[in-house]
Amino acid sequence: MGAEGAGKVYLVGAGPGAAGLLTVRARRLLAKADAVVYDRLLSPRLLAWTRSDCRCIYVGKRASLHTLPQADIQRLLIGLAKAGATVVRLKGGDPFVFGRGGEEALALSAAGIDWELVPGVTSAVSVPAYAGIPVTHRRVSAGFTVETGHRGNPAEGNTCAAPDSASPSPLDHTRVVLMGVGHLPQLVENWLGAGWPAHTRVAVVGWGTRAQQRVVDGTLVDIVDKVRVARVGAPAVIVVGDTVGLRSQLAWAERLPLFGRRLLVMAETRELATDRADELEDLGAEVYEVSLEHVSSQRLPANGCCGDVSSGREVESAGPPAGAFVDGSAQGEAAVHGVWEALRRETAEYPLDAVWVESTRCLCALQAMGIPVAGVPVLWMRPATGDDETSGPVQPVLADAQKVAQFLAYSGQPTGAAR
Ligand code: SAH
Numbered sequence: 001m002g003a004e005g006a007g008k009v010y011l012v013g014a015g016p017g018a019a020g021l022l023t024v025r026a027r028r029l030l031a032k033a034d035a036v037v038y039d040r041l042l043s044p045r046l047l048a049w050t051r052s053d054c055r056c057i058y059v060g061k062r063a064s065l066h067t068l069p070q071a072d073i074q075r076l077l078i079g080l081a082k083a084g085a086t087v088v089r090l091k092g093g094d095p096f097v098f099g100r101g102g103e104e105a106l107a108l109s110a111a112g113i114d115w116e117l118v119p120g121v122t123s124a125v126s127v128p129a130y131a132g133i134p135v136t137h138r139r140v141s142a143g144f145t146v147e148t149g150h151r152g153n154p155a156e157g158n159t160c161a162a163p164d165s166a167s168p169s170p171l172d173h174t175r176v177v178l179m180g181v182g183h184l185p186q187l188v189e190n191w192l193g194a195g196w197p198a199h200t201r202v203a204v205v206g207w208g209t210r211a212q213q214r215v216v217d218g219t220l221v222d223i224v225d226k227v228r229v230a231r232v233g234a235p236a237v238i239v240v241g242d243t244v245g246l247r248s249q250l251a252w253a254e255r256l257p258l259f260g261r262r263l264l265v266m267a268e269t270r271e272l273a274t275d276r277a278d279e280l281e282d283l284g285a286e287v288y289e290v291s292l293e294h295v296s297s298q299r300l301p302a303n304g305c306c307g308d309v310s311s312g313r314e315v316e317s318a319g320p321p322a323g324a325f326v327d328g329s330a331q332g333e334a335a336v337h338g339v340w341e342a343l344r345r346e347t348a349e350y351p352l353d354a355v356w357v358e359s360t361r362c363l364c365a366l367q368a369m370g371i372p373v374a375g376v377p378v379l380w381m382r383p384a385t386g387d388d389e390t391s392g393p394v395q396p397v398l399a400d401a402q403k404v405a406q407f408l409a410y411s412g413q414p415t416g417a418a419r
Contacts, residue, residue, distance in 0.1 A: 007081040013120015018209035019045035034085040041092040044342035056338020074107040094122040127208030132251030149180020174241035181236040201244035206232035211286035256284025279401035
């Protein structure tokens, strides 16, 4: 792992979720990292941009709904760097905006580890933006504040941030609240108690920039009921102020043809997978990409195929158990690219709307790697050739992303937003 001597940790902002909101510098660092330590909220697409031998270590919420304790994450980063690794610590949004990035940086400094920070696109601004809500607007809002809706230790019952009477009123100033949706009723009560007018506009944006983005808007009077009915939970950004009213004219992301769709692109080469995924992302879809370059040759089925493609039968259950890398003892398993674990976790929770594959070999590899593609429409990038025949149902050959969009539009499948 890495060069001789001490390694280095890059605390990197991953943006709010949509893969395209990663910075150019972050992408370059991902491509050279020996190890990536990541949590929930991030698109698995980001991991496809790591090296084939990069260790991808998940420290986010598991089935038990617990995250790895902060002290353990810090120990992990220090341990990897001391072993000489170039480590990317990918953090949602911007690392220094409620991301505990400051704590991690302090711990690294205290341990004498070399580190750098790469700022990211924070959810505080980008999530409202994807809902069509500008955080400032001439004559409507002269500024904005970002605050937490969650303060103190829950064990002490002090979990809801109280409005500071000296802070700006939402009448000419936008208030953005992170980590607050769980306390929305209490927050609204506090705001009304602080004298904010009942007609003050409020929006709650859940999973902004991702396929499962949901937006609820209303006023201080009705937002709690509306959010309960729409069942929008964390992660969500709360926006309070009159710029929320601009959403009726500015909700641009929801109008994109593939908004709310979740698609997986699988090609023979990384380059083609990236290009095709970019095209679909430009149409508003959430896209994951993988390629045969992410599959080690031992895991590819012999003779290029795995049997009955149409039934979606799994050929081999693949990959290490979730979290196998966390204890640092499973380096021998690194032949399995980390993108697969992230993809399996994501697709188990949020099913794919379609897969777009270059060849039968690609589809078989998806099955071999344990991606649940049974019942998912398969779209082909090119016609089957004699030595690459598909035994699956005949599907249109879709040469470009626009055709994929048309196919999905006419296939009658609900979009992510309508599910
Ligand atoms: N460092 C992050 C914030 C971490 S705190 C940043 O700069 O964005 C985690 C909170 O961020 C969540 O509880 C939620 O309020 C907000 N958040 C992050 N990503 C989000 C997303 N995609 N959609 C909605 N809220 C998000």
